[in-house]
Amino acid sequence: MKPESGRIHMTCLVGLVALILGSCTGPRTPDLPVMENGRVEVLRMEGGDWGYPTPFAHYPRGPGGFKMALIFDSLLERDETGLIPWLAESWEISDMGKTYVFTIRKGVIWHDGKPLTPDDVCFSFNYASKHAATWATVFGVIEQVETLGGNRVRVRVNEKGATLLYALGTCRIIPAHVWRGIENPRTYLAPEALIGTGPYRLTDYSQEHGTYRFEAFDRFWGPQPRVRVLEYRPVGEPILAFEKGEIDLTSVPPDLVPRYAGNPEFALVKSPAFWGYRLVFNMEKSPPLKNTRVRQSICLAINRDELVEKIARGAAVPGEAGILPPGHVMYHKPKITYDFDPAQAVRLLQDQGFHVADGQGEITGAPLLDFHLLISTQEVRMAELIKERLGQVGIMVHLISVDGKTRDARVRDGDYQMAIIGHGGWGQDADYLWSRFRENPSLSPSTSGRCGYLNPGLNVLLDKQHVALDPALRAKLVADIQEILAEDLPELALFYTADYTVYRPATYDGWMAMFDHHALSHSKLSYLDRKDGVH
Amino acid sequence: MNRFTKNLHYFSPTGKAGLIILSLFFLMAVFSARLTTHPHDVSSGKALMPPCFDHVLGTDDIGVDLWSQLVYGARISLLVGFLTAGISGCFGALVGMFAGYTGGWMDRFFMRIIDGMMVLPDLPVMIVLAAFFGPGLAQVILVLSLFSWVFTARIVRSRVLVIKQKEYVIYARISGAGPVYLMRKHLFPEVLPLVWVSMIRLAGKAIVAEAGLSFLGLGDPTSRSWGLIIYHATRFPGIYYTRFWTWWLLYPFLALSGMVLALAFVCRDLETLADPRMNQKISGGV
Numbered sequence: 001m002k003p004e005s006g007r008i009h010m011t012c013l014v015g016l017v018a019l020i021l022g023s024c025t026g027p028r029t030p031d032l033p034v035m036e037n038g039r040v041e042v043l044r045m046e047g048g049d050w051g052y053p054t055p056f057a058h059y060p061r062g063p064g065g066f067k068m069a070l071i072f073d074s075l076l077e078r079d080e081t082g083l084i085p086w087l088a089e090s091w092e093i094s095d096m097g098k099t100y101v102f103t104i105r106k107g108v109i110w111h112d113g114k115p116l117t118p119d120d121v122c123f124s125f126n127y128a129s130k131h132a133a134t135w136a137t138v139f140g141v142i143e144q145v146e147t148l149g150g151n152r153v154r155v156r157v158n159e160k161g162a163t164l165l166y167a168l169g170t171c172r173i174i175p176a177h178v179w180r181g182i183e184n185p186r187t188y189l190a191p192e193a194l195i196g197t198g199p200y201r202l203t204d205y206s207q208e209h210g211t212y213r214f215e216a217f218d219r220f221w222g223p224q225p226r227v228r229v230l231e232y233r234p235v236g237e238p239i240l241a242f243e244k245g246e247i248d249l250t251s252v253p254p255d256l257v258p259r260y261a262g263n264p265e266f267a268l269v270k271s272p273a274f275w276g277y278r279l280v281f282n283m284e285k286s287p288p289l290k291n292t293r294v295r296q297s298i299c300l301a302i303n304r305d306e307l308v309e310k311i312a313r314g315a316a317v318p319g320e321a322g323i324l325p326p327g328h329v330m331y332h333k334p335k336i337t338y339d340f341d342p343a344q345a346v347r348l349l350q351d352q353g354f355h356v357a358d359g360q361g362e363i364t365g366a367p368l369l370d371f372h373l374l375i376s377t378q379e380v381r382m383a384e385l386i387k388e389r390l391g392q393v394g395i396m397v398h399l400i401s402v403d404g405k406t407r408d409a410r411v412r413d414g415d416y417q418m419a420i421i422g423h424g425g426w427g428q429d430a431d432y433l434w435s436r437f438r439e440n441p442s443l444s445p446s447t448s449g450r451c452g453y454l455n456p457g458l459n460v461l462l463d464k465q466h467v468a469l470d471p472a473l474r475a476k477l478v479a480d481i482q483e484i485l486a487e488d489l490p491e492l493a494l495f496y497t498a499d500y501t502v503y504r505p506a507t508y509d510g511w512m513a514m515f516d517h518h519a520l521s522h523s524k525l526s527y528l529d530r531k532d533g534v535h
Numbered sequence: 536m537n538r539f540t541k542n543l544h545y546f547s548p549t550g551k552a553g554l555i556i557l558s559l560f561f562l563m564a565v566f567s568a569r570l571t572t573h574p575h576d577v578s579s580g581k582a583l584m585p586p587c588f589d590h591v592l593g594t595d596d597i598g599v600d601l602w603s604q605l606v607y608g609a610r611i612s613l614l615v616g617f618l619t620a621g622i623s624g625c626f627g628a629l630v631g632m633f634a635g636y637t638g639g640w641m642d643r644f645f646m647r648i649i650d651g652m653m654v655l656p657d658l659p660v661m662i663v664l665a666a667f668f669g670p671g672l673a674q675v676i677l678v679l680s681l682f683s684w685v686f687t688a689r690i691v692r693s694r695v696l697v698i699k700q701k702e703y704v705i706y707a708r709i710s711g712a713g714p715v716y717l718m719r720k721h722l723f724p725e726v727l728p729l730v731w732v733s734m735i736r737l738a739g740k741a742i743v744a745e746a747g748l749s750f751l752g753l754g755d756p757t758s759r760s761w762g763l764i765i766y767h768a769t770r771f772p773g774i775y776y777t778r779f780w781t782w783w784l785l786y787p788f789l790a791l792s793g794m795v796l797a798l799a800f801v802c803r804d805l806e807t808l809a810d811p812r813m814n815q816k817i818s819g820g821v
Binding site: 237252253310377381384385387401 | 576577598757772779
């Protein structure tokens with residue numbers, strides 16, 4: 001052996017040993033800045049392009065919408081327990097839930113220095129009624145908006161609704177002097193479009209690189225920002241980036257929880273299971289899916305516990321046939337359940353006269369069930385397991401893998417037979433069932449995916465709960481709705497993830513999760529000094 | 536057989552090792568069903584089991600046996616490699632012979648196309664084409680073939696330009712031999728060794744390119760090729776901080792590296808055999 005080749009072999013060997021040892025060692029501690037007086041100069045988080053952060057141009061998913069909310073305030077805000085006063089100091093509900101009077105906070109100024117007036121609030125509601133925002137909370141709801149004396153605004157709605165306070169309260173307030181005359185808000189991307197009253201201003205955005213930079217607004221009316229600059233930039237390997245101190249917060253796969261648990265340098269937070277995957281059926285494109293028994297067979301044939309164990313590595317809750325997750329305040333366990341039972345799935349399909357596997361891998365009977373399953377590249381492994389399980393009962397599945405945004409668009413446009421779609425918002429008010437099964441499909445992935453399903457009885461219940469103001473009555477109605485959904489299975493909740501998030505408390509410790517949302521980095525309250533509350 | 540044994544004599548030790556490794560991979564691909572006890576596309580155990588008696592190389596994240604995936608993945612790698620090499624080698628040889636023999640504007644036309652394709656950065660264009668055609672094994676082979684024929688064509692053309700000036704070819708032409716006859720009887724046998732070498736080299740490149748496209752998520756998402764196993768492993772969050780990479784990532788990486796190295800060793804020795812100048816040296820006892 002030549003000396004050179006010996007050296008090469010030795011170098012390779014040392015490299016391999018270093019790699020193995022590196023994977024066995026604990027997390028490294030980079031030299032990172034720490035908080036001073038509870039404040040920090042810069043926080044860095046994982047980026048990616050989620051659209052231009054105006055209420056009309058952001059991408060309809062959490063990372064897009066919550067960046068927009070850093071700039072644009074709403075009348076109410078969400079903390080750990082519920083809705084809190086924000087731009088509205090107080091509110092009154094009258095006329096059996098059809099009239100809302102908000103008292104607008106004084107001394108609030110826009111990022112361009114002009115004062116916020118009740119007219120701006122009126123304009124925002126009227127504009128959002130005419131031009132649906134990406135998160136269209138009040139589109140088609142408002143009948144009349146007018147200013148009253150004493151900085152008050154009265155909103156009359158078409159019909160009473162259980163969640164209208166939430167919808168009105170989370171509608172983004174935009175400056176009339178900027179948006180008046182803008183007819184196509186989705187394409188309005190001028191710098192002025194980013195003038196809000198929120199605690200942060202966008203100082204840099206690169207769509208190509210997927211980077212954002214927000215800087216604290218010095219004259220913000222509310223709790224002072226504890227973080228002066230928020231930076232979002234893409235990272236290749238989030239865990240590595242976190243350990244190197246390139247980002248200050250990341251989600252942790254369950255296999256790595258022991259790496260951080262018990263280490264005082266890190267804080268681990270387990271999110272509520274309010275982010276989930278569902279299997280949606282397009283009954284218009286694939287008539288066999290109109291058959292309830294076929295959908296039930298699919299549910300029986302898919303092992304949701306296996307998905308939790310293998311895909312979510314145990315950090316998830318199996319999907320419920322009634323759709324609402326077990327952690328939801330209105331969760332009701334339906335009488336009908338679907339434990340993994342391929343034999344029962346086969347029996348159901350045979351009863352309906354479909355070709356099914358007879359347990360020996362042979363196919364007997366009449367027409368073959370054969371579907372295309374649309375997935376994003378993130379869900380390939382999950383789809384492979386589902387394909388395998390459905391194949392065992394004779395249901396053939398062909399995977400169509402596209403990027404996430406294409407999948408979202410195709411599901412929204414009804415261009416699929418079956419699709420897997422994942423999103424947050426499962427912990428929000430149960431009225432999202434109304435949005436999902438009753439309302440016209442919106443831009444949001446969380447309400448898309450209903451095609452060809454119609455149950456008049458369910459619609460009656462959905463409409464009733466939509467306007468019910470009595471909490472007890474509403475809970476009963478929502479429970480009945482879950483029973484029907486469990487029986488009909490217009491879609492199948494696969495599992496709800498309960499992720500772990502890790503951060504360094506010495507670097508920053510203000511993280512909080514909203515009462516109905518899982519992500520710590522999404523709430524603007526995470527970056528504000530709330531010790532004195534909102535005055 | 537005697538000729539093969541004689542040629543084998545000219546192979547270097549690394550070339551012979553390459554041939555042995557390649558043969559093993561071929562045997563693996565051909566006898567996949569006999570070499571595995573678990574299915575390669577269906578889960579047969581718990582997720583991420585380390586190597587054990589039942590699963591000698593462990594399992595992946597959905598519980599599919601890794602040894603079975605590697606064995607069946609050899610089929611895909613060899614299929615992609617040699618089909619791409621076959622298509623592009625044959626097409627490149629035909630274009631090279633035709634351009635070299637006819638000369639004139641036809642030669643210039645093909646050469647400019649080849650020049651254009653050679654200066655294009657192949658990986659970015661392949662990524663765009665793969666995204667355009669969509670994921671799938673056939674699409675991958677098509678995309679790789681589109682970019683691979685130019686090298687063979689260029690080499691073959693150069694050789695044909697030399698051969699067609701040789702006296703026996705000129706005599707044959709004077710005696711009334713047509714272009715097809717000349718190409719079939721005189722040119723093709725002369726350039727065939729070069730085409731073989733080129734195809735072996737292309738096979739190695741195609742295998743790596745397929746793995747690359749799969750790694751970027753542009754291959755067939757369910758093909759179970761080696762590149763795709765690596766892709767899924769690297770997509771697993773925080774894999775480098777777990778022990779999982781020591782079987783899920785390492786073995787397909789070693790298999791891929793082994794095959795590409797083997798092809799490179801064989802290709803190098805074949806080049807030596809095919810190159811007339813090198814051949815003279817070998818014949819001269821060097």
